Amino acid sequence: MRSALMGSLLALMICVPFARAADIAAGKAKAELCVGCHGEGGISQIENIPSLAAQPDQFIQWQLVFFRAGTRKNEQMQPIVEQLNNEDIRNLGAYFASLEPRKASKPDDNPDLSRKGAQAAAGRRCASCHTDSYAGIKGVARIAGQREEYLVKALREYKSGVRSGGAMAAMADVAYSLSEEEIEALAHYLAHL
Numbered sequence: 180m181r182s183a184l185m186g187s188l189l190a191l192m193i194c195v196p197f198a199r200a201a202d203i204a205a206g207k208a209k210a211e212l213c214v215g216c217h218g219e220g221g222i223s224q225i226e227n228i229p230s231l232a233a234q235p236d237q238f239i240q241w242q243l244v245f246f247r248a249g250t251r252k253n254e255q256m257q258p259i260v261e262q263l264n265n266e267d268i269r270n271l272g273a274y275f276a277s278l279e280p281r282k283a284s285k286p287d288d289n290p291d292l293s294r295k296g297a298q299a300a301a302g303r304r305c306a307s308c309h310t311d312s313y314a315g316i317k318g319v320a321r322i323a324g325q326r327e328e329y330l331v332k333a334l335r336e337y338k339s340g341v342r343s344g345g346a347m348a349a350m351a352d353v354a355y356s357l358s359e360e361e362i363e364a365l366a367h368y369l370a371h372l
Contacts, residue, residue: 199266201236201269201270201272201273201274202270202273203270203273203274203277205266205267205270206267206269206270206271206272206273206274206275207274209263209267209270209271209274210271210274210275212259212262213231213259213271216228216255217229217230217231218230220232220278220279221233221234221275221278221281222281223281223326223329226326226328226329227326227328227329227332228326228329229325229326229329229333230280230281230324230325230326231275231278232275232278232279232280232281233275233276233278233279233280233281233314233321234275234276234315234320234321235276235315235316235317235318235319235320235321236272236273236275236276237272237317237318238272238315238317238318238319238320238321239268239271239272239275239276240268240269240271240272241318243260243263243268243271243272244268245347246260247260247261247263247268251342251347280314280321280323280324281324281325281326282324283324283370283371283372286371287367287371289367292363292364292367292368293364293367293368293371294368295360295361295364295368296364296365296366296367296368296369297368298364299357299361299364299365299368300313300365300368300369303353303357303365305322305353305365308349309321309322309323312372313369313372322369323369323372324369324370324372325369325370326370327366327367327369327370327371328366330365330366330369330370331362331363331366334354334357334362334365334366335354335362337350337351337353337354337355338351338354338355338357338362
């Protein structure tokens with residue numbers, strides 16, 4: 180019995196191709212396509228364009244696959260993702276995950292709004308998916324330190340149903356009942372973490 184099991188495992192190991200580890204250097208080279216919008220080192224300098232630095236590897240991969248499949252739509256992203264193969268996507272995920280996150284560019288100029296945002300985040304249990312530090316994990320986005328106006332845009336898109344389907348369905352449920360004041364407070368709070 181034991182030798183039959185070992186033989187089966189050996190056959191499985193020989194027949195199943197090994198998945199290659201992601202290549203961060205190749206991801207960095209491919210990320211040259213991304214710099215124009217998402218910024219050097221994955222730190223966006225453009226309004227409503229997210230920073231990709233320190234996003235979880237799996238999250239980056241999923242979003243690229245969603246764009247490539249047309250599940251998530253964006254006119255600027257579409258021609259870029261059409262050029263990417265699965266290995267490129269794996270490498271880009273590893274590269275962006277390896278970068279230092281965006282730091283708040285200025286001190287919090289509205290601590291009262293941040294307090295309201297912290298309350299909204301606790302009330303909506305944002306940490307249950309995005310982690311206690313809001314750094315994200317696996318397929319869940321890092322939202323700590325993200326651009327404020329981008330967070331507002333994303334929450335509005337989830338609320339209105341513009342962004343839906345796939346892994347985004349949970350966010351649509353959460354955002355649907357957010358007031359405009361909560362959206363602005365959440366975005367302000369998270370951007371200043």
